[in-house]
Amino acid sequence: MxxxxxxxxxxxxxxxxxxxxxxxxxxxxxxxxxxxxxxxDPSIWRDLCLSTWPSLGNPQLLSFFPMSQYQSLFSSIFPFPCHSPQSQSSNPLSSTRNLVSAVDLHHRGKLIFSKVMELDTSSSWFLGSPFRIGALEGQSSESTSLTGEISLSELSLSWILIDPESKKAVNISSRRPVAIDRHWYTGETLVRYGMVIRDLLISVVVTCGEDCGQVKEISMTVEDEDGIGVCGKESLEMLMEAMEGTRIWKSNGEEELMASRRYDEFIKRRRSRKESKARKECLVDLCCTGVSAVVFVLLFMLVAFK
Known part of the structure; x- marks a missing residue:
């Protein structure tokens, strides 16, 4: 039957x-x-959110979201924000005075690091300085040690930004690394996660020791196409637009692939701009050298035939 x-x-x-x-x-x-x-069922979505992002279980964040909002919270955090947000915040700087970060670092599904931080975005120092958030400040080294066989390419990172005023959130990490580099001076390994929104790069870097046995730093910055750090005011406007904008839903890891491609395209544009700028500076130097040589020759001739 x-x-x-x-x-x-x-x-x-x-x-x-x-x-x-x-x-x-x-x-x-x-x-x-x-x-x-x-x-x-709200309890299903709540349990799903807390198991996917353990940092959301922080008592400080549990008070932000009632049980009925976890389904919409998941739909805001899991998909990536749109590459070019179409919705504009009417007054993003006055809509929030604090920005909450919920960071989770996993390796093959095992939680390595989890932390919740709050950033004051109303000060003149924040608005005028390059945007940067460090997640390991004051964190003990024991809690960030990597034990066993570690594959850096299998480190997954979630960095959720939450506006306590509007109760809106967005995940600005590419989840999977977009690049793994070695620092030229310290020898430390830099695992990079990147999200390109508008013409800006949200860069999250996990710094590991030379032997990859310890996470030494986790930081998030915002850079323009010239590699220059963007100030807090402009960064906050972009992040608020991303929170209010549409989301990109893909399956089978396509979101991570799209984020990686956009990161590669951004880096190529940055490299091209640097090469173009270097060529222009070289041309200006040659022109200045040529003019100086002509002036020197003219002065020499003037003195010689006087």
Whole structure:
């Protein structure tokens, strides 16, 4: 005798739904009215958010979001923000005085580091200085040690920015590394995560020791196409637009691939701009050298034939 899914007890279906990831859970909810009702259970989405991003379990953040908002919170955090936000914040600088960061670092699904930080965005120092947030300030080295066999390419990072005033959030990390470099002087390994929004690069760098046995620093900055740090005012405007903008939903890791391609294209444009600027500076130097030589020759001739 054929058994219809409608014949299963709701508790059995709910138990099965709790084993799904976010995109699968959202897809299942579109198949029938029963599954849509069961998959909309706020407790399922809350547990899913807390298991995916343990930093959201911080008591400080639990007070921000009531149980009914975790489904919309997941839909804001999991997909990547649009490359070019179309919605503009009417007055982004007055909409928030604090920016909360929730950072989670995993290796092959195992949590390595988790922290919640709050940044005052109303001070004149923040608005005029290059935008930068460090996640390991005051953190003990023991809590960031990497034990066992570590594959840096399998480090996954989530950096969630939350506006406590509007209760909006966005994940500005590419989740998977877009580049792994070696610092030319210290020998430290730099695992880079990048998100390109507008013409700016949100760069998150995980700095590991020479033997890759310890995470020494996790920092986030915003840079323009010339590699210059963007001030807090402009960075905050861009981040607020990203929070309010649309999201990009892809499957099978396509979001990470798109983020990596945009990062590579951004770096190529930066390299091209530097080469073009170097050529212009070289041309100016040659012109100045030529003019100086002509002036010297003229002065020499003037003195010689006087």
């Amino acid at each position: 054929a058994v219809n899914i409608q014949d299963l007890h709701p508790d059995i279906l709910t138990c099965a739904l709790r084993r799904l990831d976010g995109p699968s859970l959202a897809a299942v909810g579109c198949t029938s009215s029963l599954l849509r009702s069961l998959s909309s």
